[in-house]
Amino acid sequence: MLDRAPGIRTGLRRFPVRKRSRRKRQPKEPIPAVVDIKSAAASDPSAALRRILSYDNPHLHDYPACSALLYRLARARLFPEVDSLLLFVCSQRVPCRDSLFSGLIRHFDRASLPHKALSLFFSIPSFNCPPGSPSLQTFNQLLDALVNNGCDDEAEALFDRCSEFRLLPNAISYNILLKGRLRRDGYISARKLLDEILKRGFCPSVVTYNMLIGFVGRNGDLGISMDLKDEMIRRGIYPNAITYAIIMEGLCSSGKYDAAKKLMFDMEYMGCKTRLVNYGVLMSNCGRRGDLNEMNELLAEMKKRNIKPDDVTYSILINYLCANGKVDEAYKVLVEMQVKEGCKPNSAMYRMMVDGFCKIQNFEKGLALLNAMLASGHCPRSETFGSLISGLAKDGRVNDACFVLEEMEKRMLCTCVGAWYSLVETVCVKRDDGADLLSGLLAPTLG
Template sequence: MPPGPRACPAFFGRLLKTGIPTNIVTYSSLFKCLCDMKRTDEALDVLLHRMSDDLANVISYSVILKSFCDNGRSQLALDLLQMMAKKGADHSPGVVSYNLVIDGLFKEGEVSKACDLFHEMIRQGVVPDEVTYSYIINALCKAGAMDKAELIVRQMVHNGVQPHNRIYNTLIHGYLTLGQLKEAFRLLKVMRSQGVMPNVVTCNSVMDYFCKNGRIKEAEEIFYSMTVNDRKPSIVSYSTMVHGYAIEGSLVDMIDLCELMARDGVVPDLHCFCILISAYAKYGMMDVAMLFFEDMLKQG
């Protein structure tokens, strides 16, 4: 029986003492084991001080980079990435390594450092991919810097990377969050002109905007057009419409939509149940609210 995760480092130590040759697969298994146990510092020590430079590769570094980022230690990941770049061609970080650290920095709110690293990777001759661009664009949209986000999209296209749904959805959501419906619809036209069709996520964003701004009929048009265009509404789509009806006080429409959900085999999630219970409680219909509460418990 192979050693368990906690026995792995000790087992590796005994293996080294036997003189049996080790290879990159052996080390990669050790690094993964240590990182899974949140002993990333030990993995880094082995990589830097017990593993020969000719054996270490970018994959070994990436395991440790990811572990640092996953555990909120992106500054250490950034330091390691910069160390890799200084070691020369054999250890130069690629786009995957940069993506790991950029994403980690953004998640920790280090927007300036992440953007600096993005520009640094370009200076180092590493070509960003769609994942890299999506991280940058998402951060800019969250900050409301839509002009800068669109500038990055233009740079992305210039570099031969075609934006897909995820990029456009992020931009559209950004404009809708700022209440700039005209700009959101402009992007919808751009999407279609480039052969990128709006998906369920796109529709949900626009529906959510309409529902929150008292334009329930326009939200309905989008919702019911989804099935015509072979875009099956998701639980998020249904929850968005249920919330819109709840805001309007349209309880009959809300029940009709719940029946449609049942016919389509879409099971309400916790969020959807909470909207229903809250809506009926608000209008003093506690008996109906309790029925939904009991149904929620039955659904697990």
């Protein structure tokens, strides 16, 4: 990993910089069957799965097609379909790369399914994958999935069993454990773990310190975070843009926005180039305080300094515009992003927009955004589905509400009581054929 931006001037001398090799890779010829299954998966992942399982094209039974579809299915949270396809891939001895498993484990992590991640990991040997699988990267991905979902004991137990998989933990494995320890037991306990692993020859990295600095900063201990920054420099580990962003975040959350802004300019003198993430910290803080003017000014300043906004920047803008009730303005930003940057909206952006339109009671626009979201293979959270169902029902749009309900059921998400209540109320009170509709609605869930 690149710890420092290339060619940084540190004030005293230039440090040698590891440059990432940028070998020009020949773009590979796209495989027609894969392109085909990808576009099929984008419109209807379940139908694409049926095609693969129905043996209608032997080219679909190779690794690229299966892994592309697995990824789409996982992204759309269609986990039962993921399981069916995995079963197929395993039983048909389709050759698999290890990266497929680490990718899926990441999805299980994000969907708060750590135990599915764990069982997938243990099933890797039953797949047709190259010797040396699971790799350390996949192992670390699993450790992270466990720690992120509060399964610290399982993570530590797994860590102790790493030799069973012929793996030797690296700095990343240790950092993940340290993250768990920080969150569960706090700074003092994590510091103890750090001392222990230092004795075992572990070399802390800039990430190690960034985690510690972030933790104390979130608790308002700005003094300790500055001490940690000095300590890392003494050890020859140099703060990067993320380190400064984390310190700036600590300052902002203690109400010291101006000091954070000053630090963003000072970091350049310390030899560290300002990056998007630093602007992101300031913009988020402005958004939280409702200072949308300053937020827009920061955006203009970034552009002036030739720092191109990315998807994270757009997420921040959309999030806080929506939170401050400027949903139409947020929608303009979403459109501008697609037109000017050619950047596709991600799950979070769609979710913020659907929630935003629900919040200002524009359920029609909310439904339109939901459709765009589903069409691009993203899956809303159940709360988003719920508020849309409630809203559509209260507007008397029972058919639309039922459509949303069905989409939700396909993804095994539970409908909250409030949404059901609104729907039932609309059906019973506002329509004559209430009883028929109600039994129709209940049939799929009771059956």
